[in-house]
Amino acid sequence: xxxxxxxxxxxxxxxxxxxxxxxxxxxxxxxxxxxxxxxxxxxxxxxxxxxxxxxxxxxxxxxxxxxxxxxxxxxxxxxxxxxxxxxxxxx
Numbered sequence: 001x002x003x004x005x006x007x008x009x010x011x012x013x014x015x016x017x018x019x020x021x022x023x024x025x026x027x028x029x030x031x032x033x034x035x036x037x038x039x040x041x042x043x044x045x046x047x048x049x050x051x052x053x054x055x056x057x058x059x060x061x062x063x064x065x066x067x068x069x070x071x072x073x074x075x076x077x078x079x080x081x082x083x084x085x086x087x088x089x090x091x
Contacts, residue, residue, distance in 0.1 A: 009065035016058035
């Protein structure tokens with residue numbers, strides 16, 4: 001019997017100085033866990049920014065954890081929400 005792999009391995013990345021850094025990996029197929037990861041990341045960045053102007057705030061992205069690393073989502077303090085990397089619309 002063939003087993004189907006439904007995993008969607010992703011990386012959570014941070015940019016605070018011009019280059020993206022991986023801060024964690026998760027399985028986006030687990031919607032509940034994905035929501036917790038994204039909410040926690042957004043909260044952490046807001047707390048670290050401590051009310052400074054949004055332009056000085058680090059940004060986040062979620063990309064596939066594979067050879068291509070396609071970017072799926074972005075978050076910036078200026079927008080204040082996660083948005084689809086391709087469509088540019090709220091996620």
